[in-house]
Amino acid sequence: MPDIHSTPKNPFRAALGQGRPLIGIWSMLNSVNATEGLGWSGYDWILIDGEHSPVSLHDAMDHSRALAATPAVPILRLVWNDPALLKQHLDAGLSTIMLPYVQSADEARAAVDAMMYPPKGQRGVAAMHRASRYGRFKDYVARANDEIFLIVQIETMAALEACEEIARVDGVSAVFFGPGDLAASMGKPGEAAHPEVTAAIERGLKRCRPTGKAVGVLAPNDEISERHIRSGFDFVSVANDCAILFRNADAGAVRFRAVAEAAGTGKA
Numbered sequence: 001m002p003d004i005h006s007t008p009k010n011p012f013r014a015a016l017g018q019g020r021p022l023i024g025i026w027s028m029l030n031s032v033n034a035t036e037g038l039g040w041s042g043y044d045w046i047l048i049d050g051e052h053s054p055v056s057l058h059d060a061m062d063h064s065r066a067l068a069a070t071p072a073v074p075i076l077r078l079v080w081n082d083p084a085l086l087k088q089h090l091d092a093g094l095s096t097i098m099l100p101y102v103q104s105a106d107e108a109r110a111a112v113d114a115m116m117y118p119p120k121g122q123r124g125v126a127a128m129h130r131a132s133r134y135g136r137f138k139d140y141v142a143r144a145n146d147e148i149f150l151i152v153q154i155e156t157m158a159a160l161e162a163c164e165e166i167a168r169v170d171g172v173s174a175v176f177f178g179p180g181d182l183a184a185s186m187g188k189p190g191e192a193a194h195p196e197v198t199a200a201i202e203r204g205l206k207r208c209r210p211t212g213k214a215v216g217v218l219a220p221n222d223e224i225s226e227r228h229i230r231s232g233f234d235f236v237s238v239a240n241d242c243a244i245l246f247r248n249a250d251a252g253a254v255r256f257r258a259v260a261e262a263a264g265t266g267k268a
Contacts, residue, residue, distance in 0.1 A: 039070025112171030
C-alpha cells in the first residue's frame with residue numbers, strides 16, 4: 001500500500017533517470033478515453049495540451065487521473081506563463097508543467113517564482129487540495145518545491161539565442177524546443193521540418209547540454225524523431241493523437257471509397 005502521508009517523487013523526473021531518451025506523444029483531442037488508451041501504448045509520457053486544445057482545469061485533472069494507472073506519466077502544457085493558472089494546476093496535482101513561448105531568463109524566473117513556495121517563490125499556500133491528497137500528505141508544503149518539474153519552451157530565435165541562460169535559471173528543470181513557432185520566427189512558417197530549423201534546434205541542444213538540465217523537443221516527422229532520439233535529446237515527442245487518428249481515417253476512406261466506386265462501376 002502506498003504511503004498516504006508522504007509526498008511522492010515527481011514521476012517524470014524519475015522516468016528521466018532510466019538512462020535513455022524518453023518518447024512521448026501529444027494529446028490534443030481532449031478525450032480522456034483516448035489519453036488513457038495511449039497510456040498503455042508504450043509511450044513514456046503524454047503531453048496534455050492546454051495551449052492549442054480546449055483543456056480546462058477539470059479536464060487536466062481527469063487526464064491525470066486517467067493516466068495514473070498506466071505506465072505513462074503526464075505533462076501538462078498551459079496556455080501561458082500565468083501565475084494564477086500555475087497555482088491552480090499545481091494545487092490540482094499537476095506537478096510536471098510545460099510553459100510555451102518563454103523568451104528570456106526573466107520570464108523563466110517569473111514562472112519559478114509563481115510555482116515555488118516561500119522562500120524560493122510566492123506560490124500561495126492552501127491546506128486542502130488534490131496535490132496534498134486533501135491534507136493527507138503532511139510534508140507537502142515542505143517537499144513540493146523539490147517535486148515540481150518545470151519545462152520551458154524555446155520557440156523563437158530570440159529565445160534560442162538566450163536558451164543557455166534560460167536553462168540555467170534555478171528552478172527550471174528542462175527546456176523544450178518547439179519547431180513550429182521557431183520555423184515561423186525564422187521566416188519559414190509551416191516548415192517545421194525544414195533542415196535549417198532542425199539545425200537550429202540541434203545548435204540549441206549543444207548550448208543547453210552543459211547546463212545539466214534536461215532537453216526535449218517536438219519532432220515534426222518520423223525521420224526527424226529518429227534523428228533527435230539519436231542526437232542526445234532527453235525526451236522527444238514523436239507523434240500526436242490527432243495525426244494518428246485522422247491520417248489513418250483519411251487513408252482508410254480513400255482506400256475503401258475506391259473499392260466502393262469500382263464495385264459500383266462494375267454494376268452499372
